[in-house]
Amino acid sequence: EAGVAQSPRYKIIEKRQSVAFWCNPISGHATLYWYQQILGQGPKLLIQFQNNGVVDDSQLPKDRFSAERLKGVDSTLKIQPAKLEDSAVYLCASSSLSGPGETEAFFGQGTRLTVV
Amino acid sequence: AQSVTQLGSHVSVSEGALVLLRCNYSSSVPPYLFWYVQYPNQGLQLLLKYTTGATLVKGINGFEAEFKKSETSFHLTKPSAHMSDAAEYFCAAWGYSTLTFGKGTMLLVSP
Numbered sequence: 001e002a003g004v005a006q007s008p009r010y011k012i013i014e015k016r017q018s019v020a021f022w023c024n025p026i027s028g029h030a031t032l033y034w035y036q037q038i039l040g041q042g043p044k045l046l047i048q049f050q051n052n053g054v055v056d057d058s059q060l061p062k063d064r065f066s067a068e069r070l071k072g073v074d075s076t077l078k079i080q081p082a083k084l085e086d087s088a089v090y091l092c093a094s095s096s097l098s099g100p101g102e103t104e105a106f107f108g109q110g111t112r113l114t115v116v
Numbered sequence: 117a118q119s120v121t122q123l124g125s126h127v128s129v130s131e132g133a134l135v136l137l138r139c140n141y142s143s144s145v146p147p148y149l150f151w152y153v154q155y156p157n158q159g160l161q162l163l164l165k166y167t168t169g170a171t172l173v174k175g176i177n178g179f180e181a182e183f184k185k186s187e188t189s190f191h192l193t194k195p196s197a198h199m200s201d202a203a204e205y206f207c208a209a210w211g212y213s214t215l216t217f218g219k220g221t222m223l224l225v226s227p
Binding site: 105 | 165220
């Protein structure tokens with residue numbers, strides 16, 4: 001079974017530029033999560049999708065971050081414009097049901113973003 | 117809102133020694149609890165999880181954790197550390213439709 005795929009693995013941009021990350025979850029997984037992991041901290045949930053609908057985006061900085069999952073499969077996370085404090089690893093995860101208590105959340109390898 | 121606290125950002129042990137990584141959660145409702153491991157430049161891998169039933173949970177690589185409701189704890193242990201256990205470990209709690217992580221504990225294993 002293929003895992004959660006993310007691209008790119010690494011990205012360096014200047015502040016005020018825009019960037020986009022892509023995630024392909026495990027086939028058949030209805031729930032998709034985007035987490036931000038700043039160095040020295042645990043992952044923080046940015047947004048959670050159930051199929052193509054948003055379940056939770058309460059911690060997503062909506063003035064600069066956006067995410068979509070149009071067909072309920074792949075997802076993109078965009079930052080525009082980027083700030084220095086956005087430097088982090090962005091992790092995508094998927095699970096087969098509405099919560100990891102019923103199953104397991106599988107994580108991709110992440111995209112490491114550096115904003116200079 | 118729930119929170120997860122991991123005591124100690126770094127824990128150092130010798131190879132063959134007991135590993136103990138501490139995790140406490142704060143929630144008005146007992147959550148589902150998880151331990152994940154992260155190796156350098158890798159994603160998160162599930163070690164074990166507690167949902168319901170037996171409070172002592174066994175996971176991969178010889179790790180286990182015990183859910184103690186009275187102490188709101190879910191500490192991770194391994195009887196004998198191996199060099200390959202060196203990694204960062206995250207405790208997480210699922211509740212209120214959100215998976216909340218602790219800040220992580222880096223496990224260092226010396227020969």
